[in-house]
Amino acid sequence: GESVGLHLPTLSVQEGDNSIINCAYSNSASDYFIWYKQESGKGPQFIIDIRSNMDKRQGQRVTVLLNKTVKHLSLQIAATQPGDSAVYFCAEREGSYIPTFGRGTSLIVHP
Amino acid sequence: EPEVTQTPSHQVTQMGQEVILRCVPISNHLYFYWYRQILGQKVEFLVSFYNNEISEKSEIFDDQFSVERPDGSNFTLKIRSTKLEDSAMYFCASTTSLRYGYTFGSGTRLTVV
Numbered sequence: 001g002e003s004v005g006l007h008l009p010t011l012s013v014q015e016g017d018n019s020i021i022n023c024a025y026s027n028s029a030s031d032y033f034i035w036y037k038q039e040s041g042k043g044p045q046f047i048i049d050i051r052s053n054m055d056k057r058q059g060q061r062v063t064v065l066l067n068k069t070v071k072h073l074s075l076q077i078a079a080t081q082p083g084d085s086a087v088y089f090c091a092e093r094e095g096s097y098i099p100t101f102g103r104g105t106s107l108i109v110h111p
Numbered sequence: 112e113p114e115v116t117q118t119p120s121h122q123v124t125q126m127g128q129e130v131i132l133r134c135v136p137i138s139n140h141l142y143f144y145w146y147r148q149i150l151g152q153k154v155e156f157l158v159s160f161y162n163n164e165i166s167e168k169s170e171i172f173d174d175q176f177s178v179e180r181p182d183g184s185n186f187t188l189k190i191r192s193t194k195l196e197d198s199a200m201y202f203c204a205s206t207t208s209l210r211y212g213y214t215f216g217s218g219t220r221l222t223v224v
Contacts, residue, residue, distance in 0.1 A: 044154060
C-alpha cells in the first residue's frame with residue numbers, strides 16, 4: 001500500500017526525454033479521469049482528461065492512456081522540459097460524484 | 112485566462128481562533144468546492160456547494176467548518192476554533208459543469224500555532 005508521509009514516488013528524467021507517470025485507480029465504475037500538475041506552493045492545474053469510452057487522448061506534448069481492464073492510467077509527457085518539474089496526480093470520478101485524488105508522483109527534470 | 116482567486120495566500124493563527132478563507136470562483140461557474148492538502152499528502156475533499164447550499168461534504172467537514180457565498184462572487188470557508196491539525200493548504204475550486212474537471216485556486220496556506 002501507499003506510505004504515509006512526505007515521500008512521494010519520484011521520477012527523475014533528463015531534459016528532452018519522454019516521461020511516463022502512472023496511476024492505479026480503485027473504482028471500476030469510474031468513468032472520468034483527470035491529470036493535474038501541481039507546482040510547489042501552487043494549486044493543482046488541469047492538464048488533460050479522458051472519459052471511460054476512450055483509451056487514449058492526446059494534448060499538446062501530453063498523452064493520457066486508460067486501461068480499464070487493469071484500472072490503470074498513465075500520463076506521457078514528450079520532450080520533457082525543466083518547467084515540467086512538479087507533482088502530477090490523477091483523479092477519478094464516477095458519474096457526478098466527487099472525484100478522488102491520488103497522492104501523486106514527483107517529476108524531476110534535470111537540465 | 113479566468114482564474115480562481117484565493118486570499119490570503121498565507122494565514123497564521125493561534126489555536127482556538129477562527130479563520131475565514133476567501134475565494135472568488137470563476138464568474139460563470141456554478142459548482143464550488145473546498146479541498147485541503149496536508150503537506151506531502153493527497154488533496155482531500157471538504158465540501159461542495161451548488162445553488163447556494165452544500166451539496167456534499169466529507170467526514171473532515173465537521174461542525175467547526177462552514178461555507179458561505181455571501182454575494183455573487185465570494186465563496187468563503189470558515190474554520191471555528193482552529194486546531195493544530197487544521198494546518199494545511201486549503202484550495203478552492205470551481206467548475207461550470209459536473210462533466211468537466213475543476214479549476215483550482217493557488218491556495219491558502221493555513222498555519223495554526
